[in-house]
Amino acid sequence: MTSRAQKTSSNGSFMRSLASLITPLVLFVLLLPLTAYSLIVALTFGAADINLPLASLAIFTERAEPLVEQIIWQLRMPRTLLAFIAGGGLALSGLMLQTVTRNPLADPYLFGISSGAAVGVVLFVAFAGGSAAIAGHAISLSAAAFLGSLVSMSVLLLVSGSVMGRQVETMLLAGVALSFLFSAATSITLYFSDPQAISAVLFWTMGSFARASWSQLILPLVLLIVALLVLTAFRRQMTALLLGDESAITLGVNVNRFRLMMLVLSSLLTASLVAVSGGIGFVGLMIPHIVRLMISQSHGLTPCIVCLLGGVFMVWVDVISRVFMANEELPVGIITGLVGSIFFLTLLYARQRQGLK
Amino acid sequence: MVRVSIVHTTASTSLDSAPILSVEQLYWHANEKAILQDISFSIAEGEFVGLLGPNGAGKSTLLRCIYRFLSPSSGNVFFQGKNIWQYRQKDYAKALAVVLQESPAHFNLSVTDVVGLGLLPKSSVWHRTSKEEIIQINAALEQVAMLDKREQAFEQLSGGEKQRVLIARAIVQQPKLLVMDEPTSHLDVKYQIQIMELAKSLGITVLASFHDLNLASAMCDNLLILDNGQLVANGAPRKVLTTDMLSSVFDVCTEVNRHPQVDAPHITYYYGYRENGHD
Numbered sequence: 001m002t003s004r005a006q007k008t009s010s011n012g013s014f015m016r017s018l019a020s021l022i023t024p025l026v027l028f029v030l031l032l033p034l035t036a037y038s039l040i041v042a043l044t045f046g047a048a049d050i051n052l053p054l055a056s057l058a059i060f061t062e063r064a065e066p067l068v069e070q071i072i073w074q075l076r077m078p079r080t081l082l083a084f085i086a087g088g089g090l091a092l093s094g095l096m097l098q099t100v101t102r103n104p105l106a107d108p109y110l111f112g113i114s115s116g117a118a119v120g121v122v123l124f125v126a127f128a129g130g131s132a133a134i135a136g137h138a139i140s141l142s143a144a145a146f147l148g149s150l151v152s153m154s155v156l157l158l159v160s161g162s163v164m165g166r167q168v169e170t171m172l173l174a175g176v177a178l179s180f181l182f183s184a185a186t187s188i189t190l191y192f193s194d195p196q197a198i199s200a201v202l203f204w205t206m207g208s209f210a211r212a213s214w215s216q217l218i219l220p221l222v223l224l225i226v227a228l229l230v231l232t233a234f235r236r237q238m239t240a241l242l243l244g245d246e247s248a249i250t251l252g253v254n255v256n257r258f259r260l261m262m263l264v265l266s267s268l269l270t271a272s273l274v275a276v277s278g279g280i281g282f283v284g285l286m287i288p289h290i291v292r293l294m295i296s297q298s299h300g301l302t303p304c305i306v307c308l309l310g311g312v313f314m315v316w317v318d319v320i321s322r323v324f325m326a327n328e329e330l331p332v333g334i335i336t337g338l339v340g341s342i343f344f345l346t347l348l349y350a351r352q353r354q355g356l357k
Numbered sequence: 358m359v360r361v362s363i364v365h366t367t368a369s370t371s372l373d374s375a376p377i378l379s380v381e382q383l384y385w386h387a388n389e390k391a392i393l394q395d396i397s398f399s400i401a402e403g404e405f406v407g408l409l410g411p412n413g414a415g416k417s418t419l420l421r422c423i424y425r426f427l428s429p430s431s432g433n434v435f436f437q438g439k440n441i442w443q444y445r446q447k448d449y450a451k452a453l454a455v456v457l458q459e460s461p462a463h464f465n466l467s468v469t470d471v472v473g474l475g476l477l478p479k480s481s482v483w484h485r486t487s488k489e490e491i492i493q494i495n496a497a498l499e500q501v502a503m504l505d506k507r508e509q510a511f512e513q514l515s516g517g518e519k520q521r522v523l524i525a526r527a528i529v530q531q532p533k534l535l536v537m538d539e540p541t542s543h544l545d546v547k548y549q550i551q552i553m554e555l556a557k558s559l560g561i562t563v564l565a566s567f568h569d570l571n572l573a574s575a576m577c578d579n580l581l582i583l584d585n586g587q588l589v590a591n592g593a594p595r596k597v598l599t600t601d602m603l604s605s606v607f608d609v610c611t612e613v614n615r616h617p618q619v620d621a622p623h624i625t626y627y628y629g630y631r632e633n634g635h636d
Contacts, residue, residue, distance in 0.1 A: 102461065233482040240474050244461050250424050251530075252450030252478040298470040300485070 022294050024301040031308040035084075038315045042080045043072055045319045047327065080315055082212040082220075083332075086273045087283055087314025088307035089224045092231060094284030095306050096266040099238045099297070100259045101168050107285040108270040111175035111263075112152040114279035115182035117271065118205050120148020122189045125201060142216060142275040149271030152178055157263070168245075206331035207280035209318050216276045223269040224307070230265060231303035234258070239298035280333045282340035283310055293347075375438070377402045377534055377562050378423065383432035385418055392418050393586045396432070400534075400564060400579075405557055407573035408566040410583035411607055416566040417458075419583065420538050423564070424455045436534070450478035454527035456520065456537040468514070468522050469507045472497055475529030497528040501555060517548030524555055537565035541572070570607075574598055574621045582606055598622040 043055045048071050050058075058064035058072040093108035101110070109115075124144035159174045190198050231238065237258055240248040245255045270284075287310040288297075295302060314332070317339065321330045376399035385393040393415045400406050410416050421427040423434055425441060434441045441449060454475070472494050473486065480486075498504040501521040506514070511522060520540050527535055535556060541549040549569060553576045556563050567573035573580060574594040582590035582597060584606045590597045603611045609626055616623040 098464070104464070236474065236477045236480060239466065239470060240477055242464055242466060243471065243474070244457070246421075246426050247455070247457055249426050249446075250450060250453070250455035250457075251474055252447035254446055292465045296467050296470050297464050298466060298473070 024295045024299040024305065027295060027305050028301045028308075031305060031312070035308050035312055038312045039080055039084060042083075042315045042319050043076045046071070046076060046322050078214050078217060079209045079212040080318065081217055082209045082277060083314045083318035084311035085217065085220045085224055086209070086277050086280060087287075087317075088311035089220055089227070089269050089273050090280065090284040090314075091287035091306045091310025092224065092227045092303060093266040093270045095288040095297075095303065096227070096231065096238075096262045097284075098288055099241055100262045101172060102242060102244075103168070103172060104289070105285070106172075107281070108266065109179070109279065109281070109284070110172070111156045111267065112178035112182050113149045113267055113270045114205075114274050115179045115186065116148040116150075116152025117145035117274040118148065118186045118201070118279070119182045119189070120144040120146070120151075121205075122186050122193070122201055123148075126189050126193050139216070146271050146275040148182075149267070149274055152182055153264075153267040153271065157260075205279050205333075207278035207333035207336075208321070208329065208331055209277050210329060211276065220269070220272045220276065223265075223272050227265055227269050228303055228307055230261075232300060235298060235300055235302070242297070278331075278333065280314075280336055282336045282344075283314060286340045286344055287313065289344075290347075375402075376400055376435075377437060378564070379435045380419075380423070381433050381435070383419075383422060383434065384430045385415075385422055385427060386430045391586055393422070393429075396583075396588050398581055398588060398591050400562060402533075402562055403560075404578045405563045405576060406565070406579045406581060407577035408564065408581045408583065409570060409573055410566075414583040415586040416583055417538055420455075420536055420564070420566060424453060424536050425449060447478050450530070452532055453534045453536060454530040454532035456523045456527055456535070456540050458539045458542060466511045467507070468498070468503060468509050468511055469494060471511045471522055472507075472525045472529055475526040475531075478530065494525075494529055497525040498522075500528060501525045517544050517552065520544065520548070520552050521555065524552065528559065532561065534562045534564065535559065537563065539566050539568055542568050570598065570603075570624050571616075574623065575616060575619050594621050598624065 040055070040059070041052065043059070044050055044052050048068075050068055050071065054064065054068055055072055058069045059077075062069075064072070090108050094106065097106040097108060097110055098104060121141060121144055124141060156171070156174055156178055159178075190201060193201075237248070237253045240251045240253050241255065241258070248255050273280075288306055291297075291302060291306045291309060295305070314336075317332050317335045320335050321332045324330045324335075379397075379399035381397050383393055383396040384391060396419060408416050408419065418427065422429050423441070425446070428442065436444070436449070436452060444452070473490075475494075475497070476486065476490055495504060495507070498507050501524055503518065503521050503525060506518065511519065514522065524540075537556065540556070541552050544552065549572055553565075553572060556565065557576060567577075577594060579592060580590070580594055580597045581588060582602065589606060590602055598613055600611050600613055603609055603613070603624065611627060612625045613622050614625065615621070
């Protein structure tokens with residue numbers, strides 16, 4: 001009995017001292033080199049064999065072979081950066097939505113943003129004529145997806161606009177209903193489309209960074225930076241909202257306006273990402289939870305940490321998607337879903353075990 | 358010299374007697390149904406005022422109209438002579454702090470995080486919490502005897518500890534008026550007394566709703582009794598807490614004596630009376 005008790009208590013104090021070591025600053029300082037390392041090393045993975053020295057040569061000098069230079073600068077670098085921006089952006093968007101809805105299950109696609117985007121894409125493919133359109137019109141395809149997301153977001157805000165302030169639950173239900181509505185619209189359109197279009201759309205809805213190009217990075221990057229600044233600046237308001245609307249109002253937060261601002265910003269960010277990389281699940285849900293397990297949400301560095309961790313995670317998911325099968329790519333959405341759900345279940349199991357002790 | 362001091366005294370008494378909060382002919386309706394009707398009262402600076410009434414009398418609604426969660430259907434609330442809706446939201450939050458009955462807490466906020474929110478009304482967007490402010494937070498935690506738990510998760514605290522943390526948040530907010538909506542319900546007797554004595558020790562004006570009539574009697578300078586959305590009594594505990602009032606408003610049979618320790622009415626309830634069909 002005694003030894004067991006001692007063991008548990010020493011174990012507990014070890015965990016505590018370990019936990020006290022993980023401060024936001026330590027985490028941030030650890031994540032910075034990890035991010036730089038990931039972004040550079042990720043460039044060496046892919047069909048063409050380019051090792052780290054060759055890749056560094058192409059990045060930092062102009063003495064690399066033209067082919068290597070082209071692969072690095074035109075293909076892998078925008079792709080890796082897109083993965084990073086998508087991971088960071090989805091994680092931030094998840095953090096915003098979980099906070100303003102006070103719902104731990106909220107994710108960036110909560111309000112039918114991805115299904116709205118899917119409708120946009122499916123309609124575009126259906127009207128532009130088959131899979132040929134997908135190959136040729138990457139930009140218009142993204143525009144169609146973005147437009148679809150904006151439509152779903154606007155409908156949601158109109159539907160729940162009047163009750164916005166007081167009833168988060170109504171908004172959540174409206175979002176779920178909208179998702180179903182748009183999914184149904186997608187299914188109907190797909191049902192009457194040709195099989196090639198269906199497979200192309202299916203691949204797109206599972207997410208991929210293969211279509212990345214420099215020009216497509218601009219909008220998501222700008223929105224990501226804006227979101228990061230806003231979240232850092234309004235971290236106190238975010239924390240206040242976690243204790244309930246009523247309490248936040250008594251602390252001088254204009255809850256209705258603040259929530260609207262956060263919803264619009266997170267929706268725009270998600271829509272811009274869905275438009276270029278498709279629907280990638282679980283990152284926006286998982287990353288904020290992992291960060292909150294380690295540090296407090298109210299710290300000023302938390303948004304940065306969430307963004308970096310999401311970005312690094314996604315860069316490696318993209319690497320896996322490239323190297324998992326030779327000559328073929330696995331959609332990233334499948335990997336995030338797989339890795340994410342297994343990780344999450346393990347975590348919940350561990351926490352429950354801990355709770356039982 | 359004497360003159361000056363007389364003038365000074367009159368000035369300060371007139372300031373003291375000016376109410377910090379006054380409610381004038383306040384009505385509030387929910388879907389045509391009047392929840393609050395024609396409520397008028399005022400609170401002087403430094404007073405400790407208790408709001409009493411049976412369940413559903415409108416206590417929380419009245420407090421919500423005062424801390425600007427609800428806007429009245431008609432009538433006004435004035436804080437230091439100015440209509441509360443004419444304050445900027447942040448300025449009003451600097452003057453008035455609120456401790457609510459239950460705070461939902463999610464997502465691993467620490468006790469320090471929650472208390473630190475008291476600085477929110479004063480902080481600009483890019484403000485970093487300064488050393489002085491951390492000292493201020495710790496002092497408030499010390500005052501409510503929660504300093505040793507400052508790193509703990511707020512959601513894992515007991516009900517009484519949570520309330521003490523929320524009072525610490527209110528202390529950091531440095532308000533002129535503290536509003537508390539049944540801060541002692543669901544708490545052990547020990548904590549009910551502790552929370553109220555803590556609020557009283559702050560030395561600011563307090564308006565709190567109570568469930569426990571005896572606790573209210575012992576703590577408050579003045580009591581407001583709400584029944585069915587109407588203010589039925591307003592005055593010192595010894596004037597307000599009568600057997601007649603208790604029977605008509607709270608529907609209980611009682612005997613009112615003096616508390617053996619403090620100079621306040623003490624209520625003894627009688628059991629087994631079912632005259633009005635209640636028990």
